[in-house]
Amino acid sequence: MIKSIFNKKYFLLLLISLMILISAVSAYEDNSTDDTGCEIKSETALDEYDVDTYSNDDKNLKSASKQTYYVNNKNFNNYFDDDGVINTKKVANQSTIILNDTFKDKTFYLGDISVTLSGVKDKTVLYNSSLLIETTSVKISNITINNTNDEIEKAIFVDANKAVIDNCKVIVNSTNDAYGIFVYGNNTKITNNVISVVGPSDEINWETDVAKTLSLVVLSNNNTITNNTISVYSSVEKANPGTIEAVSLQGDFQGRTxxxxxxxxxxxxxxxxxxxxGLNLGNTVDNTIIENNNIQVQGGYFGDCLQIFSTVSNTTINNNTIVGLSYNLADGIVISKDNMQGKTENNNITNNRINITGNVTNLIEIYRATNTLIENNTISSISNIAGGIVATGENTTIRNNYVKLNATSSNSTPISYKSSNKASITDNEVQSNCDYSVELSDSRNVNVTDNILNSKTKGDGSVSYTNKKNIVKNNSASRIIETRTTTNAIKARIYDNITLTAKVTSTDGSKINNGYVIFKVNNQSLKDKNNTLVKAYVKNSQANIKYTVDKSWNKDNISIVAVYSGSGNILSSKSDAMKINVSKRDATVSMICGKNVVQGGDTVSLTAIVMDASKSVNGGQIIFKLNGQTIKDKNGKVIILDVKNGYATTSYTFDNGLSSKNCTITAVYSNSVYNRAEGTCAVFIDKSRPQIIASSIKTKTNVTRISAKIVEINGKAIRGTTQVAIKVNGQTFAVVAAVNGIINTTIKTSFKTGHYKLKIVAGENYRYFANTWEGFIEKE
Structure with missing residues (x-):
């Protein structure tokens, strides 16, 4: 009996296994069947052009693994029902749905399985449609939603955890309640989106505690919202006053955080x-990081840029740029103004830039707070009544902020710390037209030191307080600015026109536009020709002045120092000594000779032209040299000429009896300002043609004396020894040497009475050409 029962059970199990196997094979075969307008791919790259055309029969009712689906208007109902719910029989969990079309009046309900719903760039637009996310790990990307239907309240609604909304564009224009993205789910990532909502200015929705027109609402925890452009505008006024908000992050007092x-x-x-x-944070919003945002708010009655209206702790507001404008009330950063319940502590407001314009303005406010840091903020406002930094509480640090208020009412305060205990207010700068810079009414144990306080009252006198437990000291009307002055080394020539340059920089990087620089060379201040101190005034941290290099700078071990005068709260400083290297100038000398071919005894004009580039030189002296030998005057003194207007001229007479040769005449220029310079000209000294001075002779003797002279053209005897031949009637009777032009010799005249031709021939040598004289001898 037992065996029979066992056999029946075994047969039944075998039959069930066989049926499951057949079903699996059938499902596998169905997966290969085409489906209208749909392409299914397993984890492959998406390409909209890969979409194939399939039959209308929907046989793909089972999906074993995540897939990619392209959906358009034709096959929409294959994947979504009439309510926009995903067909989970057709779409596998963790699959990707590509909306490859433009859709109108659709609702996409993502509530049963986790999917990625994506669009095609520049193609996928959902008109008057909405996305509802009610399951975890849903990702929405590359989709544009454009809603003008007043009946659609929320374009994207997230009521599940771990949703991702990336690179989408959400545009809403409505006259009823209007929300771009509304989030209840935790761990949501909203990145790289454009969210723009135009809706009614209406009263608050007290059920959710948020405005009825909001671009982004986040009522949950652990969310990341980054790199989005979020805008909100009012379309109609439904309440007076009404409210619109760009972003709201808040919990409630019933347990939601x-x-x-x-x-x-x-x-x-x-x-x-x-x-x-702009950015509104409500209840239970601790541990929030708000940084690197740009917030611009323009409100009619009230413009609030960044508000945390209730208690908050451990929140960082850092490096935001905030601009606000309102004809009535305008705030920059406001924290714990309502302070409904809980604690406000351990909050940091740092490195923000805030500019607010309105009738009543507050730049940074934080109330009933403990352990607050307000540091490195640059804030300013133009208003009737203004508050710069307004804080109350305990253990507050207000440090290194720049506060500038332009307020018409004296009921304004750049820094207010009233009815509080323990604070450090240091290293801040206040510039205002208020009565006081710091108000400490009813506060104690406050240290106000080392600030620049410049209001109607100045320095320590600009702190209003009565409690003697407060410390107020070392506050000044202007900040002391340390400077550093630098100048450059100089390399120039005597009398160069140069620009002396100094750079004056501040330790805080601000430009210096006050004071002047003087320059000292070897500790002597430079002065002009009127003996007035030379000053170079500083503009944009630069000081420049033209100056002519003095010849006294042409020496070793000389340096220049730039000394900045300082001005008011700007401290003086001087540069390091920088080396001066000044050299003499270079001149060019041109030499002009009156003749280029001369003979002994000739007088020649010699002219030297001295130039410095294209300018004639004044001053200095010229001497001349003939073949390296200095030319002297007749008294043996060196000829020295002064250079005037670039010229030096003299006359020179060449000696008699100069040998024939090529010569160089050199003009040598010297000056304490210039390097030695020379110019030359070439002269050829030719042989002279002398004259023989003699007389005809009458003689009775057989020996007759012949006396004659050989002279230069100027009548002076020639130099050296010259061979002379004495001829009578063409016959040479004597050959003698004439020394220094003197001929004195005898010849035999034992010939008959009568007239005979007498000829004296002076031979040619290296100084003189040959010459002859003819006369007669009469023998009596």
Missing amino acids: SVNNTFSNNRIIANGDSYVY
Whole structure:
């Protein structure tokens, strides 16, 4: 009996196994069947052009693994029902749905399985449609939603954890309640989106505690919101006053929190006629990071750029740029103004830039707070009544902020710390037209030191306080600016026109536009020709002045120092000594000779032209040299000429009896300002043609004396020895040497009475050409 039962059970199990196997094979075969307008791929790259055409029969009812689906209007109903719910029989969990079309009046309900819903760039637009996310790990990307239907309240609604909304564009224009993205889920990432909402300025929705027109609402924890452009505008006024908000992050007092959120690198624009908020944080919003955002708010009655209206702890507001404008009330950063319950502690407000314009303005406010740091903020406002930094509480640090208020009412305060205990207010700068810079009414144990306080009252006198437990000291009307002065080494020539340059920089990087620089050369201050101190005035941290290099700088071990005078709160300073290297100038000398071919005894003009580039030189002296030998006057003194207007001229007479040769005449220029310079000209000294001076002779003797002279053309005897031949009637009777032009010799005249031709021939040598004289001898 037992065996029979066992056999029946075995047969039944075998039959069930066989049926499961057949079903699996059938499902596998169905997966290969075409489906209208749909392409299914397993984890492959997406390409909209890969879409194939399939039959209308929907046989792909089972999916074993995640897939990629392209969906258009034709096959929409294959994947979504009439309510927009995903067909989970057709779409596998963790699959990707590509909306490859433009859709109108659709609702996409993502509530049963986790999917990625993506669009095609520049193609996928959802008109008057909405996305509802009610399951975890859904990702929305590359989709544009453009809604003008007043009946659609929320374009994207997230009520599940770990959603991702990336690179989408959400545009809403409505006259009813209007929300771009509304988030209840935790761990949501909203990145790289454009969210723009135009909606009514209306009263608050007290059920959710948020405005009825909001671009982004986050009512949850651990969310990341970064790199988005978020804007909100009012379309109609439904309440007076009404409210619109760009971004709201908040919890409530019934247990819902909005903590550990990061809001960074976003741009917010909010513009309306009544109450307008840029970034609004409500209850239970601890541990929030708000940094690197650009927030611009323009409100009619009230413009609030960044508000945390209730208690908050461990929140960082860092490096944001905030601009606000309102004809009535305008705030920059406001924390714990309502302080409904809980503690406000351990919050940091740092490195922000805030500019607010309105009737009543507050730049940074934080109330009833403990352990607050307000540091390195640059804030300013133009208003009737203004508050710069307004804080109350205990253990507050206000450090290194720049506060500038332009307020028409004396009921304004750049830094206010009233009815509080323990604070350090140091290293801040206040510039205002208020009565006081710091108000400490009813506060104690406050240290106000080392600030620049410049209001109607100055320095320590600009702190209003009565409690003697407060310390007020070392506050000044202007900050002391240390400077550093530098100048450059000089390399120039005597009398060069140069620019002396100094650079005066401040330790805080600000430009210096006051004071002047003097220059000292070897500790002697430079002066002009009127003996007036030379000053170079500083502009944009530069000081420059033209100066002519003095010849006294042409020496070793000389240096220049630039000395900055300082001005007011700007301290003086001087540069290091920089080396001066000044050399003599270079001149060019041109030499002009009156003749280029001369003979002994000739007088020649010699002219030297001295130039410095294209300018004639004045001063200095010229001497001349003939073949390296200095030319002297007749008294043996060196001829020295002064150079005037670039010229030096003299006359020179060459000696008699100069040998024939090529010569060089050199003009040598010297000056304490210039390097030695020379110019030359070439002269050829030719032989002279002398004259023989003699007389005809009468003689009775057989020996007759012949006396004659050989002279230069100027009548002076020639130099050296010259061979002379004495001829009578063509016959040579004597050959003698004439020394220094003197001929004195005898010849035999034992010939008959009568007239005989007498000829004296002076031979040619290296100084003189040959010459002859003819006369007669009469023998009686």
